[in-house]
Amino acid sequence: MLELSTPVQYVKGIGPRLAxxxxxxxxxxxxxxxxxxxxxxEDRLNPRTIAELRPGEMATVIADVRTSGLFRTRRxxxxxxxxxxxxxxxxxxxxxxxxxxDKFKPGQMVALYGKVEVDERRGDxxxxxxxxxxxxxxSDERAAESAGEKFAASLEVGRIxxxxxxxxxxxxxxxxxxxxxxxxxxxxxxxxxxxIPAAVRARMELISPREALWKVHWPDPxxxxxxxxxxxxxxxxxxxxxxxxxxxxxxxxxxxxxxxxTGIAFRLDDRARAAIKKxxxxxxxxxxxxxxxxxxxxxxxxxxxxxxLQGDVGSxxxxxxxxxxxxxxxNGYQVALMAPTEILAQQHxxxxxxxxxxxxxxxxxxxxxxxxxxxREVRRHIAQGNAQLVIGTHALIEEKVEFANPGLVIVxxxxxxxxxxxLKLMKKGTEVTMSVAARPASKSTETKKGDTTVAxxxxxxxxxxxxxxxxxxxxxxxxxxxxxxxxMPPGRTPIxxxxxxxxxxxxxxxxxxxxxxxxxxxxxxxxxxEENEENELKAAIKMHKEMRQRIFPELHVGLLHGRLHPxxxxxxxxxxxxxxxxxxxxxxxxxxxxxxxxATIMVxxxxxxxxxxxxxxxxxxIGRGAAKSYCILMTGDKVSEEGECRLDAMVRTNDGFQIAExxxxxxxxxxxxxxxxxxxxxxxxxxxxxDRQILEAAKREAAAVLDGPNGxxxxxxxxxALRHMRTRWQHTYGLVxxx
Numbered sequence: 001m002l003e004l005s006t007p008v009q010y011v012k013g014i015g016p017r018l019a020x021x022x023x024x025x026x027x028x029x030x031x032x033x034x035x036x037x038x039x040x041x042e043d044r045l046n047p048r049t050i051a052e053l054r055p056g057e058m059a060t061v062i063a064d065v066r067t068s069g070l071f072r073t074r075r076x077x078x079x080x081x082x083x084x085x086x087x088x089x090x091x092x093x094x095x096x097x098x099x100x101x102d103k104f105k106p107g108q109m110v111a112l113y114g115k116v117e118v119d120e121r122r123g124d125x126x127x128x129x130x131x132x133x134x135x136x137x138x139s140d141e142r143a144a145e146s147a148g149e150k151f152a153a154s155l156e157v158g159r160i161x162x163x164x165x166x167x168x169x170x171x172x173x174x175x176x177x178x179x180x181x182x183x184x185x186x187x188x189x190x191x192x193x194x195x196i197p198a199a200v201r202a203r204m205e206l207i208s209p210r211e212a213l214w215k216v217h218w219p220d221p222x223x224x225x226x227x228x229x230x231x232x233x234x235x236x237x238x239x240x241x242x243x244x245x246x247x248x249x250x251x252x253x254x255x256x257x258x259x260x261x262t263g264i265a266f267r268l269d270d271r272a273r274a275a276i277k278k279x280x281x282x283x284x285x286x287x288x289x290x291x292x293x294x295x296x297x298x299x300x301x302x303x304x305x306x307x308x309l310q311g312d313v314g315s316x317x318x319x320x321x322x323x324x325x326x327x328x329x330x331n332g333y334q335v336a337l338m339a340p341t342e343i344l345a346q347q348h349x350x351x352x353x354x355x356x357x358x359x360x361x362x363x364x365x366x367x368x369x370x371x372x373x374x375x376r377e378v379r380r381h382i383a384q385g386n387a388q389l390v391i392g393t394h395a396l397i398e399e400k401v402e403f404a405n406p407g408l409v410i411v412x413x414x415x416x417x418x419x420x421x422x423l424k425l426m427k428k429g430t431e432v433t434m435s436v437a438a439r440p441a442s443k444s445t446e447t448k449k450g451d452t453t454v455a456x457x458x459x460x461x462x463x464x465x466x467x468x469x470x471x472x473x474x475x476x477x478x479x480x481x482x483x484x485x486x487x488m489p490p491g492r493t494p495i496x497x498x499x500x501x502x503x504x505x506x507x508x509x510x511x512x513x514x515x516x517x518x519x520x521x522x523x524x525x526x527x528x529x530e531e532n533e534e535n536e537l538k539a540a541i542k543m544h545k546e547m548r549q550r551i552f553p554e555l556h557v558g559l560l561h562g563r564l565h566p567x568x569x570x571x572x573x574x575x576x577x578x579x580x581x582x583x584x585x586x587x588x589x590x591x592x593x594x595x596x597x598x599a600t601i602m603v604x605x606x607x608x609x610x611x612x613x614x615x616x617x618x619x620x621x622i623g624r625g626a627a628k629s630y631c632i633l634m635t636g637d638k639v640s641e642e643g644e645c646r647l648d649a650m651v652r653t654n655d656g657f658q659i660a661e662x663x664x665x666x667x668x669x670x671x672x673x674x675x676x677x678x679x680x681x682x683x684x685x686x687x688x689x690x691d692r693q694i695l696e697a698a699k700r701e702a703a704a705v706l707d708g709p710n711g712x713x714x715x716x717x718x719x720x721a722l723r724h725m726r727t728r729w730q731h732t733y734g735l736v737x738x739x
Contacts, residue, residue: 038162078104251478263304311485311622333407597625
């Protein structure tokens, strides 16, 4: 008998060579084979007589073979077989059908399935490339009776038939998967343990795992085809819930383990409150007050904070992060702020100096491009505790960096580090900040474990300006507490977004000229596509030259792109921020990090090439002051249907969360951040867009199980669920290890 954990090569009909092909599809075990679900179903249940057929319908026909043969055309060999019922005839054609040459014999009973068409020359019905199964041999006296019995037992016709994606460049066909999966199910051990506690199964009305696996592949005759296609049968719902439940169980366990660790209980006293008020450049919004309260409450607790601060472009995340930093600094600790790019790190550094230096806080910048002497000096200040706020890129997680008294790690635009790296980065942040664990800074924060002194874990605040739909946040950031800035600071005017074809570029440049004449500044953005980065970069450089010489000869036109030396980038940014540059031609390097309130117009060239979230991020660079701002999306001649959806959404709304929801629907979770990222669960059954309500229920039930054992759930059930969860996290989800 097969266990779910049995390597797939031991399933009858597979073996080592075919197992290699399946491994490319992520199928290594019997369980993964059985989780390889049909992507659609065909109703081949009720056979029709030839006389009942109608053009355009999908139909199953049982008939006897009359004639068959191969004929060749100039383009390809075609196999033709004629089947009949009495005097009625049905013509069947297979292109490149040489392989069928000796397949059919006159008098055989066959079951055929396909789309019915009319042969316009002859006026007869025909089916091109039908699925078929030979049901009876003409030499068998019981051919008709035998055909009826075989039809009833067929995997191809006379039932609702599952359709699978082929594998191995078509070598493993849908028909092959039907046969192999049916064999695996027949040989699956009958005593299949259900790892979901009975109380949860009852609340969610879940069928058993064995029944779910059978019925998802081989539905009952009366099953609704619509429910099958939309994955809403009892079998689908069981498998979807199970997958999401064990992901949420792992994330909830992580969250609880983190809460149990020793952290720093920061004091939020009058001095810290006064320091926060002192640095505020404006009256905070209600959302900023609420979020700071959530963060401060976490920081006061003796367990380490693990919180995600999510807010749309311009919602004021940075000032909230600085407020959290002040709490840590006023308690005598250092703060590390990590950004994914040098430009963003520099932007934070300039902002921090403007807001915090006058209050007496010591701030340093550490990036990879600093001169070695300067790097050594900065590292010395950090190690000696002279630097209170340390801002930098990946340079912060180098082994040479040692903090004297770590208290808070802030990770900005975290998704750009890669989802899989998040917990590694947080751990590395702990290593960065804990590299002096042998000499913890404050006796009051030491804890003893036996004879070993253990320094407390620093708090971690993860920030992102990419609005993440709740369903995605529950899976990617499910182990973090969530704070959302859902309100814009006062004085921000909505951005007017318009879409125009590049044929009207002269009108656009005239509009830019008027805006600059009124004292404002403009961005002109070009896409840099990774596969063709060199050419696209040349296009941006070429456009900069054309704008400077032909379009805006009277204006100062700057150029910013990722290949510039960091010193050049900083020089261009400073000139644009001071207002010396009127029009900045840029690649998407300005997507994050450049904050120029006087910039009121953005022209995005080839806007159809950008992702929706990326367009929204770019647009967030303008509208940062009180003046009315404009985003102009210029497009080429050909725009795909999906491109039209993206552009329409940009024109319709400025709401980042609405845009994120649509972007998730258009691109799917794996592509949501612009690149597929290891660490996002590779769902086999569940779909985060379709299964939102089930995900919420799975999260709720996972918490209930970890609250057990109680009257409902036994310790044995909790242990079984946790064992199963650890196995799935290691072998299936591709996420970090749990527990």
